[in-house]
Amino acid sequence: MQQQDYVSQIHRCFRCGYCKFPSDYSSLNCPTYRRFRFDTYSTGGRLWLIYAWLKGEIEWSEHLAEILYTCTTCKNCTEQCPMRFAPDIVDWIVGARSDMVEKGKIPPRVARFLEAVYGYGNPFKLLRGDRAAWTNGTKIYAPGDEYLLYVGCLGSYDENGQKMARSLVDVFKAAGVSFGILGSDEECCGNEVYMLGEMGLFQTLVEKNSQKFKELGVKKIVTICPHGYNVMKNRYPALGASFEVYHYTQLLNDLVEKNKVKPSRNKAKVTYQDPCFLGRYNKIYEEPRQILRSIPGLELVEMEKNRADAFCCGGGGGNFVMDLLAGSKESPARVRVREAYATGADTLAVACPSCLTMFTDAVKAEDLDSKLAVKDISQIVRESLPAKKRQLKQRKQEGAK
Amino acid sequence: MSDIYEALVKIVGKDCVSNHHEERYFYGRDPGLMTPHEADYVVMPRTTEEVQEIVRLANKEKVPIVPKGAGLALTGLVIPLKGGIVMDMKRMDRILEVNENARYVVVEGGVSQGALREYLKEHHPNLRHSVPEAPPITTIAANVVIHGQGRLTNQYGFNSDMVNGLEVVLPTGEICKIGSCSVGPYWFSKGPPLPDLSGLFLGWLGTTGILTKVGLKLYPKKKIKDLEVFVTDKKDLVPDIIFKITHTEMVEDLAVWAQERPLMFRGNYHINIFITADSEDELEMKRKMVYDSVQEYVDSKDAGFMTINLDMRRDFMDNPQKSMTAFADVRRGGGFEYAGPIIPMELYPECARKVAELAIKYRVVYGGSGRVIHGGHCMMFSFAYTFNRADLDEMDRARKALHEAAEFVADKGGVLWKPNIDEQKIMMERMDPNTLKLMMDVKKLLDPNGIMNPGNWEAK
Amino acid sequence: MPDLKFEKIKCTGCKTVSCLVKCQYMDWDKGEAKKEWQKVINGEDSSILKDCVTCYACEEYCPFGNHPFYLIVERQEEKGILPQSRPITKQAINMTTAQGKFLVGKPEKTALSFCAIPRLYTLATGKLFEDVLPSWVLGTEFFCQAMFLHFARMSLIKENLPKVIDNIWNQGIREVIFLHDECYGTFTSLAPAYGIEVPFKSIHYFEHVYKKLKELKNEIKPLNIKAAYHRNCSARLVPETDHFVDDIFELIGVERVKREYDHENALCCGGLLLTSKGYDAGHDVQKRNIDDMVKFGAEYCVFNCPACWDPLAEKVARRGIKPIHMIDLCKLAIGEKQAVEVKV
Secondary structure (H helix, E strand, C coil): CHHHHHHHHHHHCCCCCHHHCCCCCCCCCCHHHHHHCCHHHCHHHHHHHHHHHHHCCCCCCHHHHHHHHCCCCCCHHHHHCCCCCHHHHHHHHHHHHHHHHHCCCCCHHHHHHHHHHHHHCCCCCCCHHHHHCCCCCCCECCECECEEEECHHHHHHCHHHHHHHHHHHHHHHHCCCCEEECHHHCCCCCHHHHHCCCHHHHHHHHHHHHHHHHHCCCCEEEECCHHHHHHHHHCCHHHCCCCEEEEHHHHHHHHHHCCCCCCCCCCEEEEECCCCCCCCCCCCCHHHHHHHHCCCCEEEECCCCCHHHCCCCCCCCCHHHHCCCCCCCCCHHHHHHHHHHHCCCCEEEECCHHHHHHHHHHHHHCCCCCCCEEEEHHHHHHHHCHHHHHHHHHHHHHHHC | CHHHHHHHHHHHCHHHEECCHHHHHHCCCCCCCCCCCCCCEEECCCCHHHHHHHHHHHHHHCCCEEEECCCCCCCCCCCCCCCCEEEEHHHCCCEEEEECCCCEEEEECCCEHHHHHHHHHHHCCCEECCCCCCCCCCEHHHHHHCCCCCCCHHHHCCHHHHEEEEEEECCCCCEEEECHHHCCCCCCCCCCCCCCHHHHCCCCCCCCCEEEEEEEECEECCCEEEEEEEEECCHHHHHHHHHHHHHCCCCCEEEEEECCCCHHHCCCEEEEEEEEECCHHHHHHHHHHHHHHCHHHHHCCCEEECCCCHHHHHHHHCCCCHHHHHHHHCCCCEEEEEECCEECHHHHHHHHHHHHHHHHHHCCEEEEEEEEEHHHCEEEEEEEEEEECCCHHHHHHHHHHHHHHHHHHHHHCCECCCCCHHHHHHHHHHCCHHHHHHHHHHHHHHCCCCCECCCCCCCC | CCCCCCCHHHHHCCCCCHHHHCCCCCCCCHHHHHHHHHHHHHCCCCHHHHHCCCCCHHHHHCCCCCCHHHHHHHHHHHCCCCCCCHHHHHHHHHHHCCCCCCEECCCCCEEEECCCCHHHHHHCCCCCCCCCCCCEEECHHHCCCHHHHHHCCHHHHHHHHHHHHHHHHHCCCCEEEECCHHHHHHHHHHHHHCCCCCCCEEEEHHHHHHHHHHHCHHHCCCCCEEEEEECCHHHHHCHHHHHHHHHHHHHHCEEECCCCCCHHHCCCCCHHHHHHCCHHHHHHHHHHHHHHHHHCCCCEEEECCHHHHHHHHHHHHHCCCEEEEHHHHHHHHCCCCCCCCCCC
16 A cells, blocks of 8 residues: 555655644644654654654664654644645554554554454454444435435434534434435444554455445445545545545535535534544535524634644544544643634534544533533534424423423 | 652653654654754743753763754754754743834744744734744744744844843853843843843754743834846846845845746746835835836836736745745755855856766755845855755765855855864864854853764864 | 747738837827837837836737737847846746646547636636536646747747647547636737647636536526626637637626726736736736726625736735635635635
C-alpha cells in the first residue's frame, strides 16, 4: 500500500510547527500537542521520531508507541503544513504504525482494540449477537431497499451512539426513506483498524463487508458515522469494494431541501462541531449546517475554529475506546466543549457518534452538563418533527398531572 | 541523575518532565545543520517560580540549562551541547497586559508570535507587533534574545529594539526586573532613563538568564496594506535604491531577494516594499513617494516596478510568510539553514554575488535575501542553503558553504547574527580583545557555575 | 524571419492619422502627426517610439488595418528602445521560455488553451466548459507570445510563434478555444500580419460561452446588475469580438453602463504604465477609469483579461465595485460560484 512510501519520505518534515495551529494561529489545534505539550507529541515530533526509529537512532518503546498512537488522525496537520507532502502526512503515520503492527510492537490498549474487532466485530469486545439490541424492530435490509443504513460499532453498542441510531431511523421513517440495516450481521467498517495500521485485519473486514453487500445487492450505503463514511468512500474502492456511499447528513439535507422532512419550530442556540472525517477528510461542511438552519427558531452560531479549523474531539485513531488523550482539562473533548460553551450556545450539535460520546463525557467533566446539551443532528431534527413534538408535549402534560 | 528527575517532578509535576529517550532525542537537535547532543531532561515550567526553582536546582547540581522556544533559529542554539536540562518555555503562554495608550504588551516567556498576533487582532485591532517570518510557534522571548527581526524592522529596528522591559531569572536563581518595570508598574522602557541592563540579556543566546516576561512595543496597525516590488538586474544599484526608498520614511518593511528558481526570478534582484495606510489617499501618497524616489532608475530602464500576481502578493503579505518555510522542501529533504549576517548596505552586492558563488562551489540550492534594518542603517543578509536531510554529503556541503559565507562576511566587517558555535568563534576571534574580555567577565559574573546554555559564547 | 505586411502607401494617403491623433497617451495634431509618423515609417528616430505606452489601440484606430502598432514595436526593437525596464523584460522572457514540459489535459480535436496563465485554468470550470474539458493545454509551450508586444520583442514572437503553432497542432488539436484576447488576437491578427499560417481554427471564448449560455437558457437567472466593462488592450486586436460582450450581457441580465472610457475610448489598466512610466502616468489612468465606473453607477467591473486583474481588481474593489472576470460573471448567472475573487 502507498503508506510504505513513508520510509523514503518521512525525513522531509522540517518540524516548523505549523501543524500545531489552525489557519489563524489563534490557539493550539493539534489535539495531542494541546494535551501533552511536549514537542514530541506534535506531528513534527512524531515524524522525526519515526525517522529516528527507522534509522535505529531510537528504539521502540511504550513511550514512543504512546506518542504514535495518541495521534487521532484528525488531519489538522495536513491542512496547515506548508510543504508539498502535506497530503501524505497521515499516510506516513499509518505506514509507521503498520510496520510496528507487523513487528508486533503495539501498546496493550491498541492490541486489545484490534483483538476485539477481530474476535467480536467491534472494538468494545461486546457480543456480536447484541449488535442489534438497539434496533427495536428496525427493518433489516432486503434486496430492493434503496439504502443500506450502515450503523457502525458506536451506533450499535455505545449508549450515546444508539440514541443517535434510533433517532436517525425515526427521521428516515418519517421521510419515507427506503432503507434497511444489517442488524447483528453487521461488521466493523475498519476505519480505525486502518488508521491503527492493522492492514491484514482491515483487508479481511473489507472483504467480509463487501461480500455481504454484494450478496444483498446493495448499491447505496448511508452511514451514521463519518468514520465509516470515510473508509467506505475512500479506502474500500482500492480493494474492489465500490459502492455509492453517503453520510446521513448528505441524505438528510436532500430530504429537507425536497420538503420530505419538515421540521417545525425548535428554539435553540446551537453550535456545530465539524467531525474530522466529514470535514477535513471529505470537505463536507455545509450540508449539516443547512439542515440546522432549516429548523425554524434555531439559531446557528459558529465556534471560532470551525470547518477546516475545527478542533478534534480526540476520539479518532481508536481513541473513542482507547482514550489515550484522557485525564486532563486539556484533553481535547474538554477543551472543545469549553469552546462550544463560549459561543453562548445551549446545544452542541454533532454529526458523529464519536464526537457525541466524547463530548457527552466531557460536558460532565467540565460541569457543563446542565448548561450545554450535546445532541446529534438527527436527534435535533427528530425533536423538531411535528409528531414528535406533540408526543413530547403530551408526555410533559401527563407528567405534570 | 534520578534525583534530579525526582526533584524536577516535584517542581513541575510528573506530566511536565521527561527523561524518556524520545524527548531527550528530539530536544537534542534542531532542523538545522549543527551536530545534535541529547538532553538529559526536558522540563516545561508554567510559572516564573517554577523556573526559579529549576535554576536553583541546576546550580546546586551543576547541571546545564538550555531555555528553548521553538528551536527555529536553526543555528543550534537550543541544542544542549553539554547535556542537562532543556527548558521548553512554551507552557508559559499567557499574554499578561496590553497598555493601549502607551502601546505595549507584556507577555510570558513562552508566548508565541502567532498567539500574540491573533490576540491583538481580536482585542486590540489597531495595534500590532513586529512579526518575524519564522513559523508562528516561535516565541517572542527567543526572538528578542537573538535580536530577531520582523515586519516592522525597517521602520523601528531589530525586534530587540522593541523590548520595553524584562523579567529575568538570573543564572543564580534571582528574579530580576529590567527597565521601567523595575521601579513601577509600567513597562514602557527597557532601560532609559536608567542604566540599560537589558543589554545583559539580549543577544546572549540564553547564556545569562532566562526571560520569563517580555515587555514589547506595539505599533499602529493600519487598515490597508499593500506591496510593491521593485526589480533591478544590477546588484550594485541595490544599496542606492534602498537609500532612496528609505529616504521617504514611508515604508514599514523592505526586503531584497534573489533566487534561481522559478525561472522568472533568475538574474534579477527584487525589492519588496511594504506600505500601510488608513485611507486610500494615505496609501497613494506613500506609493507615489516610493515610486518618485526611484524614478531615475525607471527612466534609465535599469529597474522597474513589477506587476505582481495577486496570489504571489497574498503570499508575500502573509506575515509570517508561510511560503518561506517551504524553502525547506525544495530538495525534498526537510532542511535549510541560513547564515544571516548583519551588514552595512554597501556590502549587499558582494554578499549577493557570494551567496550564488558558494551555491555553485558546493553544489547546493540557495536563497539570497536581505531585510533592511531601521531605515537602511544596516541589513540582515541571508545566505540560505537548503538540503536533503537524508543526504549526509549534501548536508556537509551546505555546512561548508555556510561556514565559508560566515568567514567571508566577517572578513568584510559584517557581524554574524544568531551565530552557531562556529560563527561565535569567528566573531570572538575578530573581536576587540577588551570587548571580548568584558563579555566573558559579564558572563562569569552572572553565571558563575557556567550552567546557562554552556558551549555558547565561550572564548578559549 | 517573416516581414510585417505593412503598406507605406496606405499611410501616405491617410487623411486622418487616427493612429496618433486618437492616441490617448500622446498629444498630436494631424499635421505634426503625419510628419512624425513618416519618421517611424522611414526607420528614423522619433519620440513616438519612446512615448508609446504599448496599449495596442492604434491597431484598432487605423482605418486601413495597416498595423501601426506592430510597426512601432518593430522600430523600437531595431533601435534598442525598451518600453519596459531591462530587468522586467528579462523577467517576462524568463517566465515564458519554453521548458519542454507539456502541461496538457486530454487534448482532442477541440481544446481549450489557457496559454501560460494558470488563472485561466482556475476560471474554466463548470457547465460552461464541461463539454470541452478535460481537453486543454497550458504552459510555456503553448504561450501565445503576444505579451512581447509590450516589450519590443517582435523577434521573439516571430521566432516562437511557429513552434507554438506546431505544439498545438501536434497535440491533435484542430480547433482552439482561446480564453484570452491576446491569444485569440495572436492567431487571428498578429500571425496573419506576418503571413504566418495558422492551420487550426481559433475560437474566442466569448463565442463559446455565449453558445453555451444559450443552450443553458433555462438555467439562467438574470443578474440584474450594472457593470462597467474594462476593455483590455488586446481587445484592440480583435474588435470584431466586442459585440459578444453585449450579447452575453443581454442574455444574463447585465447592463453595460454607458461610460466614457469604454469601447474605442477604453483606458489601459495602468499596470504597465506604472511599471514603465512612473506613478503619475499609471495612477492617473487608473483613477480616471475607476472614477468613470463609479460615476456611472457600476456595481461590478467585468474583466476580460487576467493580466489587467492584478493591477486593477483590488483598486476597483476598494472603491466599492466588485471585480469579476467575464467567465465568472456567466457562472454566477447559472448559479455557479465565482472562482477568482478579491477580498478587501
